[in-house]
Amino acid sequence: MNRLALAAVLLLWSFAARATDVPEFHLAIQDHAYQPAELKVPAGTKVKLVIENRDASPEEFESTEFNREKIVLPNSTITVYVGPLKPGSYRFFGDFHQDTAQGRLIVE
Amino acid sequence: MRFISRTTAATTVATLFAVVAFGVAGRAHADDFIVYSPHVIAGQSEIELRGYGITDGRSEYDGERAAELSVAHAFTGWWKPELYLAEYEKEPGAGGKLVGYEFENTFQFTEPGEYWADLGLLASYGHPKGGGPGELEVGPLIEKTVGRFDHRVNLIWERHIGAGAESKTEFRYSYAGTYAVSKAFRPGIEAYGRPDDHAYQAGPVVAGEWHVPHTMGNVEYRVGVLLGINAAAPRHTWVAQLEYEFF
Ligand SMILES: [Cu+2]
Numbered sequence: 001m002n003r004l005a006l007a008a009v010l011l012l013w014s015f016a017a018r019a020t021d022v023p024e025f026h027l028a029i030q031d032h033a034y035q036p037a038e039l040k041v042p043a044g045t046k047v048k049l050v051i052e053n054r055d056a057s058p059e060e061f062e063s064t065e066f067n068r069e070k071i072v073l074p075n076s077t078i079t080v081y082v083g084p085l086k087p088g089s090y091r092f093f094g095d096f097h098q099d100t101a102q103g104r105l106i107v108e
Numbered sequence: 109m110r111f112i113s114r115t116t117a118a119t120t121v122a123t124l125f126a127v128v129a130f131g132v133a134g135r136a137h138a139d140d141f142i143v144y145s146p147h148v149i150a151g152q153s154e155i156e157l158r159g160y161g162i163t164d165g166r167s168e169y170d171g172e173r174a175a176e177l178s179v180a181h182a183f184t185g186w187w188k189p190e191l192y193l194a195e196y197e198k199e200p201g202a203g204g205k206l207v208g209y210e211f212e213n214t215f216q217f218t219e220p221g222e223y224w225a226d227l228g229l230l231a232s233y234g235h236p237k238g239g240g241p242g243e244l245e246v247g248p249l250i251e252k253t254v255g256r257f258d259h260r261v262n263l264i265w266e267r268h269i270g271a272g273a274e275s276k277t278e279f280r281y282s283y284a285g286t287y288a289v290s291k292a293f294r295p296g297i298e299a300y301g302r303p304d305d306h307a308y309q310a311g312p313v314v315a316g317e318w319h320v321p322h323t324m325g326n327v328e329y330r331v332g333v334l335l336g337i338n339a340a341a342p343r344h345t346w347v348a349q350l351e352y353e354f355f
Binding site: 058062065 | 149151152219221222253255256257258288291319324326355
């Protein structure tokens with residue numbers, strides 16, 4: 001069935017286009033705040049954010065400006081792929097503790 | 109490697125579903141105006157109500173309505189099963205009735221942003237209330253985000269199974285493009301094509317979400333109107349969705 005073949009091609013194409021050596025950056029969540037609150041990342045390339053939650057409660061890493069949303073369980077780590085982004089300042093926050101969990105990606 | 113095991117497991121389950129869907133012997137049931145995301149947020153639960161209503165000068169279209177109530181929970185980062193507890197349908201000129209149940213699965217194959225586009229799969233089984241053929245739906249879910257822009261494409265094949273099922277496979281596709289002005293306001297457009305019904309529709313939508321203070325929950329909404337592009341499509345289809353997502 002040619003439609004199934006199309007689906008298969010889409011699948012393969014997606015896996016073939018794998019990211020190569022994506023630079024990694026680290027963020028921590030402690031006392032419902034991001035550390036560092038400003039993280040510098042390079043422009044024009046995909047980056048990998050490794051986010052560690054050191055609190056005893058879950059947090060949701062979220063950004064409207066670069067369209068990401070992911071839960072970080074207590075005492076665990078997640079990976080979030082971001083970009084490529086143009087130079088600028090992009091806000092992210094912790095959806096469950098928005099009063100304190102605020103940060104920015106400084107893309108340059 | 110975590111990526112491999114997740115993908116292998118998701119692919120195995122998805123393939124099994126596809127084999128069942130296409131190995132067995134369908135007309136489309138009620139239209140379903142939603143463009144699915146392949147993204148699965150591990151640990152998140154959802155309660156969702158969505159529906160649509162048609163207004164059209166022609167009596168064979170005017171007054172058609174449908175609504176669905178569902179619950180879902182993402183057990184892992186790659187699998188979100190969703191149970192449709194009630195499916196209501198009202199055909200033009202007839203009374204409304206509950207038509208069945210549905211078990212729907214979203215499989216996330218790739219991590220958002222890891223590749224050029226994000227890939228997932230939808231696989232669902234719809235069970236009619238009071239007998240008749242069931243309905244299988246399978247197809248890839250594709251999403252690409254570029255800054256505040258988000259694009260989604262769904263390609264869905266649908267087949268009926270069981271007693272009295274037609275042996276025809278129906279195909280539909282849909283697109284949603286939105287721009288996140290803020291978390292609560294994401295305007296965009298949606299388009300739907302059903303070649304088997306010669307129905308093509310497109311129109312403006314607005315979606316968004318609010319965090320519910322002091323909880324781990326969000327209220328999400330989506331409203332829009334789809335205009336018929338060709339004569340065989342309904343003139344105005346009003347779509348609405350309300351969801352509570354919590355952890
Ligand atoms: Cu959120």
